[in-house]
Amino acid sequence: MKRLRLSLLILAAFCGLASAQTLRWSSQGDLQTLDPHSQNELLTNSINGQVYDTLVMRDKKLGIIPALATEWKQVSPTVWRMKLRQNVKFHDGAPFTADDVIFSIARGAHQASPFRAYAVALGTPVKISDFEVEFQLKEFNPIFLQHASLIYIMNKAWTEKNNAAAPLDFKNKEDKYTNLNTNGTGPYILVSRQPDTKTVYKRNPSYWGKIEGNVQEVVYSPIKNDATRTAALISGEIDFVLDPAPQDIARLKSTQGVKVIDGLENRIIFIGMDQARDELLYSNVKGKNPFKDLRVRQALYHAIDVETLKRTVMRGQALPTGATTPSPLGTYNDPALEARMPYDLNKAKQLLAAAGYGSGFEVQLDCPNNRYINDQSICEALSAMWAKIGIKVNVLAQPRATYFPKAEKLDVSLYMLGWGGAITDAETVLTPVLHSRAEQGVGYYNWGNYKNAKLDQLIEASSKEADAKKREQLIKEALKLVKDEVLTLPLHRQVIPWAARSNVEAVHRADNWLEWQWVKVGPAAK
Template sequence: MKLRHAAALAAITLAFAAQAQTLRWASQGDAQTMDPHSQNELLTNSINGQVYDTLVTRDKQLGIAPALATEWTQVTPTLWRMKLRPNVKFHDGTPFTADDVVFSVQRAAHSASPFRAYAVALGAPRKVDNLTVEFALQQFNPIFLQHATTIYIMSKAWSEKNNAAAPLDFKNKEDKYTNTNMNGTGPYMLVSRQPDTRTTFRRNPAYWGRIEGNVQEVVYTPIKSDATRTAALISGEVDFVLDPVPQDIPRMRQTPGVKVIDGLENRAIFIGMDQARDELLYSSVKGKNPFKDVRVRRALYHAVDIEAIKTRLMRGQALPTGSITPSPLGGYNDPEIEKRLPFDLARAKALMAEAGYPNGFEVQLDCPNNRYINDEEICTSLAAMWSQIGVKVKVVAQPRATYFPKAEKLDVSMYMLGWGGAITDAETTLTPIMRSRGEGGVGYYNWGNFKNPKLDELAVASGKEPDPAKREQLVKAALKEHNEQVHHIPLHRQVIPWAARANVNVVHRADNWLEWQWVTVGPR
């Protein structure tokens, strides 16, 4: 009897251990694509980042740490040399070499890649030997290593074999082998991919690094409905929810078996406007573009009751800001950059009248409905606020897979965007979002297509200034010029509590990135 009891107990223990090694998690949307150079969007990047490595990575405090590069030297102000990790293999068994690094940086610099500005900022890669790469920069880059955290390294041979030497052109609905297949050097390997339904991964048994957690299998399920996502966590159907809806947070804190992991995300949410076309694509105004007038842009800003959005809609899970940098650190914590225009309907109406629109106008606002916390609800709230100054807004909310390709083609008159991640330096806001659209991915996310020569000059200068004190002044001046001209209407920075079953331990980073190799799942 004792032997049978011991055997049964051992079997139960083994069953618990096996079960505990699967992480089942969810959020409101799915990864856009498995091609790591095709869509620069957080969920997509964070899932791809479990399979593909970068040259340098982020630690638990978002510090720079070695990855596929073990050491690096700034030989001159415009030349960096990196030593690569030996004995690393891709998931298909082929060895990782300098050829893969050169190929990947060049691939990410392709015109179809939203990572182009970051890849170009790394300079021209050159193979020195199989385990050494140099990067020759055209100009000094004050955040070279931070840019190096953004480019995933792919197998040159595998990509070429599968006709994927160039990135998948997502916005034009191109399909390639890399859309649903992966071959990286990272801690997890793709097992199966069912877009918008279920994606499964397993631990890489030949991973070069040390995996701290116990997760052997990862099952990701997109669950669009907030109520269904919450119910799945409470019932134990999933172990972790990346984006619990704010109104459910108090209930989750009181639910046995569930815990809330609090944290602020480095991400600003804001509204952009077409400031280039002579006539908006989606508006009742014909023959001219009201958003070219800063008075109209400022009126819309003054009409935003940000405290109502924070308290009623976001349930306090938002930090209002007057900046669009992901963190106050981007503006060196300057209160003038963070300061919002006040909610002032009288001033807003006066500005609209001055601009020649005393009765307002009609316009379309495009928004995602499964990307940011309460994204569609925020857009609907803004529409109600702007109606008070006569601006009748038609909200068109779409899934991220539809929304982002539309916006990337500049097929918008007004739009919502969130910007953030691990890099808090203003360079990665100034170059992709605030500068005029140009070569090398510059201004790629300037979907309003505005052109401000003064802002361009300041941003360009700040991106190559080696003196930290001079650079700070240039960055601040650029951000203040952007705010003065109201090229975007800032809203808030997201506060992102995560929710998990009580037996799940995770590391909550400020870039809202779930790193699977740090996750421990205890017995259920």
């Protein structure tokens, strides 16, 4: 009888462990594509990052650690050498070599890739041997290793075999084999993909690294509606929610069997304006562009009641700022750069009148509705605020899969964008977002398409300055210019609480990245 009881206990423990090895999680939107060089968007990157490895990766505190590269050395200011990890296999069994690195950097630098600026910043990779690569840069790159953490490594032979040597052109609705199929070296392998419904992964039994967690299977199911997503977590239908609605946080904290994991994200949310066209695409103003006038941009800024936005829309889950860097470390914690222009409706009206728009005007604000925390609600709140100074703002909120291709074509007049990730250095926003649009991916996310020669000079100088003090001065001068010219309308840095069942352990990183190999799912509470 004792042996039978012992056997039953062991069997029960085993069944509990087995059932705990599936992680079922959700957020409000789906990843956009499985092609790792096609869309530079956080959820897409973070899920593809479980399948594809980079040369170096981030630890739990966002430090740079070895991945497919085991060692690196800066031979000179413009030359880096990396030794590659040996005995690594892609999911189809093919060996990983330097050829895959060279191919992937070139693919990431393709004109169709939003990662182009990062890949180009790595210079020209040259094969020294099958397991050593030299990167020859045109100029000094102060964040070379951080750029190396952003380009996923693909299998050259597999990609070429499937006619996907160039990345999928997402904004023009191109379709390729890599849109629904994968072949990486990462800790998880794709099992099935049903866009906007469910994507399933299994653990890679041949992964080169040590997996700390116990998750054998991952099921990702996007749930657009906030209430439905919360209900699914509370009922136990899912185990983890990446983006619980701010209005649900208090309830979740008091719900038995559920916990909230708080954390600040390195991400700035801001509004951009078309400052290039002579006439806006979506406005009743004809023959001229009001956003070219500094006074109009200042008026929009002064009419934003950011504290009310924080209190009523974000339920306190936001840190207002006047800066355009994802992290205050990007401004070197400079109070002058972090300070906001004051909320002042009278001044806003005076500025509009001085600019010739005393009666206001009408314009469309394009917004995602499933990308950032309360993104559509923020846009609707801004519309109400700007109505107080006579500007009628029509909000067009769309799913991320529709919104981003539209914005990337510059098919916007007024738009929302969030920018951030693991890099806290200002370079992460200066070159891809604040510089004017140029070749090799520079300014790709400058959807307002403004051009400022002085700003470009400062950004270019800071991106190759080796002296830390001189570089700090250049960065601060560039950010001050962005601030003085009101080239963007900064709102806040997101605070990202995660919500999970009480038996789930996850590491909350400041880049809002859920690393599956660190997750532990214990037996469900009875």
